[in-house]
Amino acid sequence: MSTTVATKNPSPAPAAPQRPRRSLVGQVLARPEIGAAAAAIVIAIFFLISAPAFRSLAAVSTVLYASSTIGIVAVGVALLMIGGEFDLSSGVAVTTSALTAAITSYQLSLNVWVGVLVSLVVALAIGFVNGWLVMRTGIPSFLVTLSTFFVLQGANLGVTKLLTGTVATTNISDMDGFASAQAVFASTLTLGPLNLKITVIWWLVFTLVATWVLLRTRVGNWIFAVGGNQASARAVGVPVRKVKIGLFMGVAFLAWFLGMHLLFAFSTVQSGVGVGNEFVYIIAAVVGGALLTGGYGSAAGAAIGAIIFGMTTQGIVYAGWDPNWFKTFLGVMLLLAVLVNLYIKNVAARRV
Amino acid sequence: MTDTIAEHADRDLKAGAPLIEMSGVGKVYGAIRALEGVDLRVNAGEVTCVLGDNGAGKSTLIKIMSGLHSHSEGKFVVDGEEVTFGSPRESLAKGIATVYQDLAVVGLMEVWRNFFLGSEIRKGSYPLAPLDIKAMKRIADEELQKMGIHVKDIDQPIGTLSGGQRQCVAIARAVYFGARVLILDEPTAALGVKQSGVVLKYTAAARDAGLGVVFITHNPHHAYLVGNHFIILKLGRRVLDRKRSEVSLEELTAEMAGGQELAELAHELKR
Ligand SMILES: Nc1ncnc2c1ncn2[C@@H]1O[C@H](COP(=O)(O)OP(=O)(O)OP(=O)(O)O)[C@@H](O)[C@H]1O
Ligand SMILES: [Mg+2]
Numbered sequence: 001m002s003t004t005v006a007t008k009n010p011s012p013a014p015a016a017p018q019r020p021r022r023s024l025v026g027q028v029l030a031r032p033e034i035g036a037a038a039a040a041i042v043i044a045i046f047f048l049i050s051a052p053a054f055r056s057l058a059a060v061s062t063v064l065y066a067s068s069t070i071g072i073v074a075v076g077v078a079l080l081m082i083g084g085e086f087d088l089s090s091g092v093a094v095t096t097s098a099l100t101a102a103i104t105s106y107q108l109s110l111n112v113w114v115g116v117l118v119s120l121v122v123a124l125a126i127g128f129v130n131g132w133l134v135m136r137t138g139i140p141s142f143l144v145t146l147s148t149f150f151v152l153q154g155a156n157l158g159v160t161k162l163l164t165g166t167v168a169t170t171n172i173s174d175m176d177g178f179a180s181a182q183a184v185f186a187s188t189l190t191l192g193p194l195n196l197k198i199t200v201i202w203w204l205v206f207t208l209v210a211t212w213v214l215l216r217t218r219v220g221n222w223i224f225a226v227g228g229n230q231a232s233a234r235a236v237g238v239p240v241r242k243v244k245i246g247l248f249m250g251v252a253f254l255a256w257f258l259g260m261h262l263l264f265a266f267s268t269v270q271s272g273v274g275v276g277n278e279f280v281y282i283i284a285a286v287v288g289g290a291l292l293t294g295g296y297g298s299a300a301g302a303a304i305g306a307i308i309f310g311m312t313t314q315g316i317v318y319a320g321w322d323p324n325w326f327k328t329f330l331g332v333m334l335l336l337a338v339l340v341n342l343y344i345k346n347v348a349a350r351r352v
Numbered sequence: 353m354t355d356t357i358a359e360h361a362d363r364d365l366k367a368g369a370p371l372i373e374m375s376g377v378g379k380v381y382g383a384i385r386a387l388e389g390v391d392l393r394v395n396a397g398e399v400t401c402v403l404g405d406n407g408a409g410k411s412t413l414i415k416i417m418s419g420l421h422s423h424s425e426g427k428f429v430v431d432g433e434e435v436t437f438g439s440p441r442e443s444l445a446k447g448i449a450t451v452y453q454d455l456a457v458v459g460l461m462e463v464w465r466n467f468f469l470g471s472e473i474r475k476g477s478y479p480l481a482p483l484d485i486k487a488m489k490r491i492a493d494e495e496l497q498k499m500g501i502h503v504k505d506i507d508q509p510i511g512t513l514s515g516g517q518r519q520c521v522a523i524a525r526a527v528y529f530g531a532r533v534l535i536l537d538e539p540t541a542a543l544g545v546k547q548s549g550v551v552l553k554y555t556a557a558a559r560d561a562g563l564g565v566v567f568i569t570h571n572p573h574h575a576y577l578v579g580n581h582f583i584i585l586k587l588g589r590r591v592l593d594r595k596r597s598e599v600s601l602e603e604l605t606a607e608m609a610g611g612q613e614l615a616e617l618a619h620e621l622k623r
Contacts, residue, residue, distance in 0.1 A: 216482045218472040221461075225469055228458040235420065235452055236470035237441045295460045 032289030033301030035340035039287070039333075040308050047311060051319035059318060061195050067310025068203035070284055071303050072258050073277075075203075075210045076251035078285035078302035082214070083247045084227035084294025085134060085141040089126070089148035090255050091277030096152050097123045097259030098269040099160055102169035112177040120256050126152070127252025131245030141248075153275060160271035173267040185257075186265035199261050203303070206254065210299035223247065228295025283330060284309055287337040308333065365562035367397030370432075371533050372417060372448075372564065377426035378588075379412050386412040387588045389426070393581075394533055394564040399555060401567045401575035403608055404585035410568045413585070414535045417566065418450035419443030444470075447532030451522040451539060459511030463503055466510045467492040467525045491528075499524050499554070516547030523554050527563075534558050535566040540574050552577055572604040584608060 047054045073090055080087055097119045105115030130148055134141045157167070164170060172178060189196045214220035222243045225233035234240045263269055286292065287308055288301025312333075316323050372394040379387040387409040394400050404410050415421045416428065419437030428435055430446050437443045443450075457466045468488045474481040493506045501520045503513060510518060519539050526534055536555065540548040555578045559565050569575050575582060582599060584592035584607055592599075592607050 213480065216485070217480050218474060218483060219480065221465055221469060221472055221483070224461055224465070225458050228460045232452070232458050233469065235418070235440050235450065237444050238470050239441075295458065 032296060032298045032341070033304050034289070035337065036288045036301050036304040036308065039337070039340075040304050040311070043308055043311050043315070047315035047319065051315055053318040054315055057193055058195075059314065061197070061200075063307075063310045063314045064200045065197040065310075066314050067303075067306045068197065068199040069258060069261070070277075070280055070309050071203045071306030072199065072206055072261075073251065073254045074281045074284035074288075074302040074306050075206050075299050076247075076254035077281040078288060078290045078297055078299055079210055079214065079223060080247045080251050081282070081285050081290040081292070082227045082294060082297040083223045083244055084230065085131075085244060085247065086145060086282070087130065087248065087251045088142065088145040088278045089130065089152055090251050090281055091274045091279075092149055092152040092156060093123060093126055093252060093255040093274075094259045094262065094277065095156050095269065095271065095274035096126065097256040098263040099156055099169060099259075099271060101260065102172055102263055102269050103160070103163055105175055106170050106172055107163060110176075112172060112175050112181050116181060116260060119259065120253075123252045123256035123259070124249050127249035128245060130252075131248030134248070135241045135244055149278065156271045156274075167271050169269045169271075171267045172263075178264070178267075181260070182264040185260040185263075199258075202257065203306075206257075207299050207303045214299060219243070219246075224295055226294075280309065280330075283334050283337075286341075287333060289341055291341070292338075305337075365396045365532060365564075367395075367562060369396045370394070371396055371430070372566075373427075373429040375427045375429075377413075377416065377423050377428055379409075379416060379421065380424045385588055387416075387423075387585075390585070390588075390590050391593070392583060392590075394566055395580075396532075396564050397559060397562045398580040399559045399565040399567050399578045400581045400583065401569065401579035402583050402585060403569060403572060403575055403604070405570070405608075407587075408585040409588040410585055411537055412588075414450060414537055414566060414568060417443065417533075417535060418448060447530065448535065449526035449529065449531035449533070450535040450537065451519065451526055452537050457510045457518050457522060460509050462507050463496075463510050463513070463521060464489045464492040464506045467495070467521060467528075471529055495524055495528050496521065500550075514547070516543045516550060519543070519547075519551055520554065523551070523558075527554075527558060527561075531563060533564045533566065535568075537568045538570065539567075540569060540571065548574065570608075572601065572608045576601045576604060 053059060073094065077087060077090060100122045101112070101115035101119035103115075104110065104118045105112045108114075126148065130141070130145055133139070133144045137144070160167060160169065185198070187198045189198060189201070214223060222233065222238045225238050226240050226243050230240055284305030285297065285302045286305070288298065288303070288305035290297025290301060312329055313323075313326055316326055316329075370393055372392070374390060374392045377387065377390045377392075378385070390409075390413060392400065392402075392413070402410050402413060412421070416423045416437075419440040419442050422436050422438060430448070435442075435446070440450075458469065461469070465488075473484040473488050473491075475484050476482070489506050496503060496506075499520065501517060501524060503517065503521075510521065513521070523534070523536070523539070534555075536551075539551045539555070543551065552574060555565055555567060559578065559580075565578075567575065567578060580596050582592065582594050582596070582604060583590055584604075592604075
């Protein structure tokens with residue numbers, strides 16, 4: 001090999017600077033969910049002090065249940081946001097899924113599992129269309145999914161009215177397969193003195209799977225990359241389009257899952273519900289440390305964001321306050337979260 | 353440094369063998385003609401420098417080679433086979449690796465994740481196979497050390513490195529993954545003298561290891577330090593194409609600055 005280059009090589013190889021290990025504080029602070037975890041602890045302490053009823057085991061299961069119904073979809077939304085995109089249709093997609101399953105089973109007098117599967121296909125198709133439109137047209141996902149939001153909202157009401165003549169689906173609790181579907185999507189487990197809704201278990205499973213995918217698999221690497229710098233990711237061979245469409249379909253899958261829970265928990269679905277929940281999922285993800293600009297965040301963070309929501313909605317009730325204040329709390333929480341995340345990200349980036 | 357590059361270089365590379373040949377290549381973006389009738393050869397073990405002013409079409413030219421855009425006209429031959437790349441994956445599969453001017457790395461991701469992005473090591477080949485994080489960290493660390501790039505922590509976000517270090521990591525990864533053709537888009541544009549020197553040394557080392565290098569730059573001095581062959585683009589057309597033996601640094605500088613135009617400008621400014 002060329003000796004000219006080798007001999008002129010001034011690289012200070014023998015005197016390679018000893019690398020300081022990153023301090024433990026730095027490592028902990030660098031986790032995206034750290035701000036949310038601190039906030040969750042503060043809020044828990046606050047309600048434990050101010051609302052005596054909050055201290056019971058029954059309250060724990062209620063809070064966990066409320067958190068799970070937000071957290072299941074929020075996990076998918078967090079991944080999507082890490083991938084640099086938004087989904088405003090996730091709230092109504094939950095309702096669309098539940099309606100599709102209920103109406104298909106009832107109108108065609110089929111086993112409810114057929115409805116469940118048809119609904120899954122419909123949900124994944126919605127996710128696919130969202131992702132495909134975003135990638136194909138280059139229109140921001142904010143606008144694409146805003147359109148989907150309106151389309152689905154209208155269709156939920158219109159189709160239900162057309163087929164059932166009312167604003168809700170017919171009760172399907174006496175149909176074939178209902179019991180087994182209810183066991184999967186809406187049962188209650190008794191763990192000693194604690195009654196746990198099965199959605200809590202599912203929420204935990206989805207969060208763990210998402211965390212593992214994000215941090216331990218190639219797809220996870222790609223999700224961070226497409227959100228952090230789409231052009232770079234594409235240039236080194238990351239299949240950007242597939243990753244993003246997959247993320248939209250992931251959100252749709254989780255929305256479907258929650259839709260199934262609601263259907264089998266209540267046996268009937270109101271066609272107008274779900275509107276506004278898309279923001280709750282997004283806020284849970286942001287409170288949990290996901291950057292609005294993509295490339296940063298965690299699934300565990302979204303779970304903590306969901307717990308903050310669960311504690312607050314229920315805590316306000318347990319404390320006997322006017323629940324209308326919840327929305328105000330939401331706004332303040334969101335603003336604080338964004339500020340804290342910004343601050344922590346800057347500190348973490350400097351403290352190496 | 354040279355040794356590590358040679359270690360990963362393709363053994364079949366023979367100095368002087370043509371890797372990329374373009375003839376009459378052009379590119380139209382809608383109504384904008386960015387490139388027209390460009391001929392270019394990249395040989396193994398040589399540095400082909402592409403010079404030109406802003407908007408000359410340099411980036412467009414290499415985006416064709418790296419599969420980011422496909423050419424609208426002309427012939428583009430890689431390893432003796434005519435191709436039209438539809439995606440960067442196809443180009444990478446042919447051993448063409450590119451370090452981009454503006455999009456070399458994902459700033460918020462760790463150094464080692466950037467190093468392996470798109471070519472991750474996994475403990476299996478099923479869809480959700482876990483990454484071999486330990487191996488990736490170790491290799492990234494070793495490779496960077498060997499090349500004399502000292503990062504404080506392989507776990508730190510790459511955005512916290514200096515511009516020169518980022519470029520070097522991007523070059524190191526391209527070399528590690530066995531590039532046959534290395535394309536560098538203005539790798540020294542944002543760098544100081546010392547850091548430019550480091551990048552230029554890698555460029556020379558890659559050349560000596562037998563890779564074909566395409567070096568894009570504004571700077572004729574940098575080009576002349578490493579180049580074997582010089583091409584100047586102006587408004588999408590090739591206005592100069594010389595071997596090193598046929599052109600001096602002065603000529604190159606004058607041609608880059610616009611030659612005749614510069615003389616006129618000098619006359620105009622002389623009152
Ligand atoms: N994606 C695109 N769509 C439309 N026009 C483009 C696109 N990319 C480049 N161009 C145009 O093509 C011409 C050549 O651009 P190019 O980026 O290749 O120049 P360059 O030589 O790399 O310049 P610089 O030194 O500034 O990097 C410019 O006029 C530019 O505006
Ligand atoms: Mg350019």
